[in-house]
Amino acid sequence: MDAGQGSGSMDAMHSAKEEVKRAADIVEVVGRYVQLRKAGQNYVGLCPFHSEKAPSFTVSPSKQMFHCFGCKKGGDVFAFWMEYHNASFPEALRELAQKFGVNIPEKPLSPAQRHRAEEREEIFRVNERAMSYFARLLNEDRRGLAALRYVEERGISREIIEEFRLGFAPDRWDGLVEFLKREGLSLDTAAKAGLVAPRKSGGYYDRFRGRLIFPIFDLGGRVLGFGGRVLDDGMPKYLNTPETPVFQKGRCLYGLHAAYRAIRGEGSAVVVEGYMDFLALRNHGLAHVVATLGTALTADHIRKLRGYAPIVVLVFDADEAGDAAVLKSLPLFLNEGVSAKAVQLPKGEDPDSFVNQWGLERFRELVEGALPLFDFYLERACSEKEMDLDAKARVLKQVAPILS
Numbered sequence: 001m002d003a004g005q006g007s008g009s010m011d012a013m014h015s016a017k018e019e020v021k022r023a024a025d026i027v028e029v030v031g032r033y034v035q036l037r038k039a040g041q042n043y044v045g046l047c048p049f050h051s052e053k054a055p056s057f058t059v060s061p062s063k064q065m066f067h068c069f070g071c072k073k074g075g076d077v078f079a080f081w082m083e084y085h086n087a088s089f090p091e092a093l094r095e096l097a098q099k100f101g102v103n104i105p106e107k108p109l110s111p112a113q114r115h116r117a118e119e120r121e122e123i124f125r126v127n128e129r130a131m132s133y134f135a136r137l138l139n140e141d142r143r144g145l146a147a148l149r150y151v152e153e154r155g156i157s158r159e160i161i162e163e164f165r166l167g168f169a170p171d172r173w174d175g176l177v178e179f180l181k182r183e184g185l186s187l188d189t190a191a192k193a194g195l196v197a198p199r200k201s202g203g204y205y206d207r208f209r210g211r212l213i214f215p216i217f218d219l220g221g222r223v224l225g226f227g228g229r230v231l232d233d234g235m236p237k238y239l240n241t242p243e244t245p246v247f248q249k250g251r252c253l254y255g256l257h258a259a260y261r262a263i264r265g266e267g268s269a270v271v272v273e274g275y276m277d278f279l280a281l282r283n284h285g286l287a288h289v290v291a292t293l294g295t296a297l298t299a300d301h302i303r304k305l306r307g308y309a310p311i312v313v314l315v316f317d318a319d320e321a322g323d324a325a326v327l328k329s330l331p332l333f334l335n336e337g338v339s340a341k342a343v344q345l346p347k348g349e350d351p352d353s354f355v356n357q358w359g360l361e362r363f364r365e366l367v368e369g370a371l372p373l374f375d376f377y378l379e380r381a382c383s384e385k386e387m388d389l390d391a392k393a394r395v396l397k398q399v400a401p402i403l404s
C-alpha cells in the first residue's frame with residue numbers, strides 16, 4: 001500500500017470519527033439506555049456495567065465523556081457504545097454514523113476485525129431470511145394452519161402476528177436447510193446462527209421443527225435469534241437459539257425493542273416469563289411489558305430495564321416454579337438498587353390465561369396492587385395455614401442468606 005493513500009484514508013477515518021463525535025451527543029446516546037438526572041454540570045445514573053444501588057456513573061456534556069467511579073469504566077461516546085453493545089470500534093463508528101446521518105469512508109479493518117464484523121453481518125442476514133421463511137409458512141402455507149389456529153384461538157390478532165413477525169417451522173429435518181440452499185445462503189453461517197446443526201454423516205439439519213417461532217429483536221430491529229414453542233405436549237416445550245456471536249440469552253429481553261418507550265413513559269416495566277404471556281398482554285393493549293426467554297432473570301436483564309424505569313413488576317406463573325423464580329431474583333434486585341414488586345395471580349393462572357379471562361383492567365389492578373418482592377415472598381411462604389414453629393424456622397432459613 002502506498003503511504004500517501006494509507007494516511008489519506010486514515011485522515012478520512014479520523015475526520016469521520018470527529019464528525020460522529022460532534023453529531024452524537026453523549027448525553028443523548030447514553031440517555032437512551034441509562035436513566036440520567038442532572039447533577040450540577042453533569043448527569044448521573046446507575047451504572048449499566050456493574051451492580052450498584054447509588055449512582056456513581058456520570059456523564060459530562062462539556063467533555064462529552066462518561067466515567068463510573070465504581071467500576072472505573074469510562075471514555076467517549078464510542079467507548080460507551082462498544083461496552084454497552086459488546087461491539088468493536090468499527091461497528092460502533094458505523095452504527096453511530098448511521099444513526100446520526102454521518103457518511104463514513106470504507107474502513108480499513110484488520111483481517112480479524114473484518115472477519116468478526118462480516119460474520120455478524122452474515123448471521124443477521126441469514127436470521128432475517130429465516131424469519132421470512134418461518135413467517136410465510138405460518139401465514140401462507142397449509143402446513144402452518146394448525147399453528148395459525150393455535151395462535152388465533154388464544155386471541156392473538158393479525159396485527160400482533162405481523163408486528164412480532166411470528167412464524168412456523170414445519171415438522172421436518174430439512175425444511176430450512178433446503179430453503180437456505182435455494183436462496184444461495186451459507187449453511188455454515190446458518191450453523192453459526194444456531195438455525196441448523198451439523199449431521200454426524202455430513203450436511204445439516206433444522207434445529208427448529210414443528211414449532212411456533214418467535215423472532216427475538218435487538219433495539220434496532222435486527223433479528224438476534226429465535227424462540228420456538230411446540231403446539232402439543234412435546235418436549236422441550238420451548239427451544240431458543242443457542243449462544244451465538246450475536247445472541248446471548250441472559251442479555252436479551254423479548255419485546256424490549258417494542259416496549260422501551262412505553263416503559264420510560266410508565267416509569268415501570270412489567271416482566272413476564274413466556275412469549276405467549278407477552279403477546280397476550282400486548283394484544284390487550286399493555287405496552288410496557290417484556291418477557292424473559294423462559295429463563296431466569298439475570299443481573300444483566302435488570303440493568304437493562306433500570307436504564308428505562310426505576311420500578312420492575314414481576315408477573316410470573318402462579319405455581320411453585322414461578323414463586324421460586326421470584327425468590328431467586330430478590331438478591332439480584334437488591335444488588336442493582338431496583339425497586340421490585342411481584343403480582344400474585346390466582347392459583348394455576350399465568351398472565352396469558354388471566355388477561356384473556358378477566359381483561360386488561362383487572363390485570364392492571366393486580367399490577368397496581370403488586371407487593372414489594374420481599375413481602376410477596378413472606379406472604380407466599382407463610383400462607384400455609386397455621387404454620388408451626390418448624391415451618392416458620394424453615395422460611396427464615398431460606399430468607400436469611402438473601403438479606404445478609
Ligand SMILES: [Zn+2]
Nearest residue numbers: 047050068071
Ligand atoms: Zn460502573
